[in-house]
Amino acid sequence: MTTSSLEKMRLELRRGVLVLAVLASLTQPHYGYSLRKQLLARGIDIDEGTLYPLIRRLAEQDLLDSEWQQAEGRERRYYQLSDKGTELLMQLTDEWQVLNAALGHILGGVAEEAT
Amino acid sequence: MMDLVARYVAAVQRELPESKREEIGRELRANIMDQLDALTDQQGALSEADIGEVLKRMGHPGRVARQFVPPQPLIAIHYMPVYQHTLFLVLGLLFLLQVVQTALAWMSSSDMGIIAYLFAVARGFIEDSLFGFAVITLIFYLMSRQMHEQNDDSDANWQPQQLPDASQGWQVISRQDIFSDLATYLFLLVVIWYPAVMTVDQTDSVRIALSDHAHQFLRWVSPLMVLGIVASVWQLRRRLWSRRMLLGNIVLNLSFVIVILMLAVFTPLLILDQVQSPGVYDLALLEHSAQVTLIIIALFPLWEAGRDLLRLRQV
Numbered sequence: 001m002t003t004s005s006l007e008k009m010r011l012e013l014r015r016g017v018l019v020l021a022v023l024a025s026l027t028q029p030h031y032g033y034s035l036r037k038q039l040l041a042r043g044i045d046i047d048e049g050t051l052y053p054l055i056r057r058l059a060e061q062d063l064l065d066s067e068w069q070q071a072e073g074r075e076r077r078y079y080q081l082s083d084k085g086t087e088l089l090m091q092l093t094d095e096w097q098v099l100n101a102a103l104g105h106i107l108g109g110v111a112e113e114a115t
Numbered sequence: 116m117m118d119l120v121a122r123y124v125a126a127v128q129r130e131l132p133e134s135k136r137e138e139i140g141r142e143l144r145a146n147i148m149d150q151l152d153a154l155t156d157q158q159g160a161l162s163e164a165d166i167g168e169v170l171k172r173m174g175h176p177g178r179v180a181r182q183f184v185p186p187q188p189l190i191a192i193h194y195m196p197v198y199q200h201t202l203f204l205v206l207g208l209l210f211l212l213q214v215v216q217t218a219l220a221w222m223s224s225s226d227m228g229i230i231a232y233l234f235a236v237a238r239g240f241i242e243d244s245l246f247g248f249a250v251i252t253l254i255f256y257l258m259s260r261q262m263h264e265q266n267d268d269s270d271a272n273w274q275p276q277q278l279p280d281a282s283q284g285w286q287v288i289s290r291q292d293i294f295s296d297l298a299t300y301l302f303l304l305v306v307i308w309y310p311a312v313m314t315v316d317q318t319d320s321v322r323i324a325l326s327d328h329a330h331q332f333l334r335w336v337s338p339l340m341v342l343g344i345v346a347s348v349w350q351l352r353r354r355l356w357s358r359r360m361l362l363g364n365i366v367l368n369l370s371f372v373i374v375i376l377m378l379a380v381f382t383p384l385l386i387l388d389q390v391q392s393p394g395v396y397d398l399a400l401l402e403h404s405a406q407v408t409l410i411i412i413a414l415f416p417l418w419e420a421g422r423d424l425l426r427l428r429q430v
Contacts (some may be wrong), residue, residue, distance in 0.1 A: 032142070033149035049174030052146050053182035056139070076149070077142050 018046055020096055022054060023081065023089045026064060031076040055079055063088055119163060120147050123170045130180030139183050147173070189252065191259035198255045204351075205251055207294040209243040214298045218305040283429055286356045293350050300343040307333045307340075326383045336374045343367055358430045365423045368416035375416070379409035 021044050025035055032052050039046055058064050063085035068077050081089060124144050128136040150169055155161055173179060190198050213236055221232045307330070325333070346363060353360065378384070384402050 031149065032146040033153065037153075047172065047174065048146065048150065049172075049179045049182060052143065053179070056142070056183060072152075074145065074148060074152075075141075076145055 018044070018050075018054065019058070020089075020092050021046075022051070022058065023063065023085060023092065026079055026081050026085070027089075029078045029080040031078050035079070058085070119166050119170060120144065120151070123147070123173070123176060126176035127180045127183075130177050131184055135184060143179075189259070190255045191262050193262065194255055194259055198251070201255075202248065202251050203290050205247050206244050207290065207297070209247050210240050210294060211298055211301055213239040213243060215301050215305055218302055219309065222305070222309045283426075285426060286430075288350050288354050288356060290351070293347050297344060297347045300340045300347070304337060304340050307337050326381070326386050329378060329381045329384050332378065332381065339367070339370055339374065343371075356426065356430070358427065361423045361427045361430065365420045365427070368420040368423070371416040372413050372420065375409050375413040379406045379413070 021039060021042075022035070025038055025042075030038065032048070032055060035055065036046065036048060036051050039051075055064065059066050059079060062082055064079045065082045066077055066079045068075055070076075121144075124140050124147070127143060128140045131139055147169065151161060151166060154165065154169065158165075174182075217232060217235045217239060220235065221227050227235070346360075346367060350360065382402075384405055
């Protein structure tokens with residue numbers, strides 16, 4: 001497989017997972033940069049050019065509440081899960097756990113066959 | 116140095132819709148400043164190169180703008196197959212109309228050769244199709260915009276039992292084939308019936324024509340062309356070869372073979388206006404060429420009849 005097709009598949013694989021990661025991280029209020037730092041600290045590296053537009057799109061779907069605040073002499077837009085977002089996060093988490101268990105089983109089988 | 120950030124934000128804003136520029140620009144600027152602050156805390160005062168590196172990591176302004184506001188296709192994906200079908204149908208009809216219109220002009224013109232005729236068809240078709248393309252695209256664009264506001268569930272009531280029975284790849288009838296058949300039938304009808312739709316002046320200007328006997332014969336068999344048009348319209352509606360359609364097509368094509376071969380043995384086949392074109396054409400040579408051409412033309416429906424006969428065994 002070429003590097004570009006691997007990269008394409010990797011991005012596709014990450015796309016849905018990133019939404020879940022962002023929603024789960026926004027149970028606490030965050031502004032763009034602080035959210036990125038938190039995700040990075042938890043092992044998810046997402047570039048700024050992808051993260052900031054993603055947060056905005058989630059807010060436009062009413063999954064996040066947002067508010068401009070003045071802090072450290074600078075204005076920042078803070079985001080936090082809305083009620084609708086919280087409900088969606090719970091549903092997606094259940095979905096993810098079922099999927100993850102099934103996938104773990106399938107990938108475990110593949111690993112066994114390989115050895 | 117902050118000039119670089121302002122330029123970057125402005126470049127992103129330029130790619131955004133007017134209504135979102137201010138808000139997204141404000142948020143993007145705040146996020147970049149946070150990043151630069153964090154970097155300053157780590158390594159002290161920032162150079163222009165450092166800021167440039169941060170911006171480079173953010174991505175090209177065009178890409179970032181597309182991430183913020185993903186571009187909407189002109190025609191919604193849901194409408195794309197219907198759009199393509201409509202476009203093909205309308206362009207096909209425009210082509211047919213152009214063939215008829217130009218054929219009438221050709222029949223009445225004394226100085227339009229076959230090459231000029233083909234050019235006239237192509238030129239007229241390009242003009243008409245550009246207009247048709249623009250109108251259809253505009254209609255579907257407006258429909259797509261409307262659909263954006265509603266949830267379309269027109270696919271929800273489909274039943275697997277309603278799907279057509281097609282096991283062979285060739286069973287799908289291509290639109291190109293249907294429209295080229297339609298164009299041929301219409302062209303033939305124009306050639307046969309042109310005296311009925313042309314003015315006396317136009318008829319008088321024709322230098323070479325079919326003899327009265329040949330013309331009379333073709334008028335008698337013109338219902339065959341009408342039958343061909345009906346069959347083509349039916350094919351356009353069904354788009355799949357069935358046993359009955361194949362049988363009909365075989366009969367139609369064999370009838371055409373007989374008609375064309377009968378026409379080829381007609382004597383005289385052509386008449387020549389010797390007053391207007393004295394000594395320009397050799398009638399015997401023209402007749403011979405026309406007969407050979409007709410025999411070659413007869414091979415096409417014969418080939419189609421043979422092809423459909425083979426397909427009939429597979430259905």
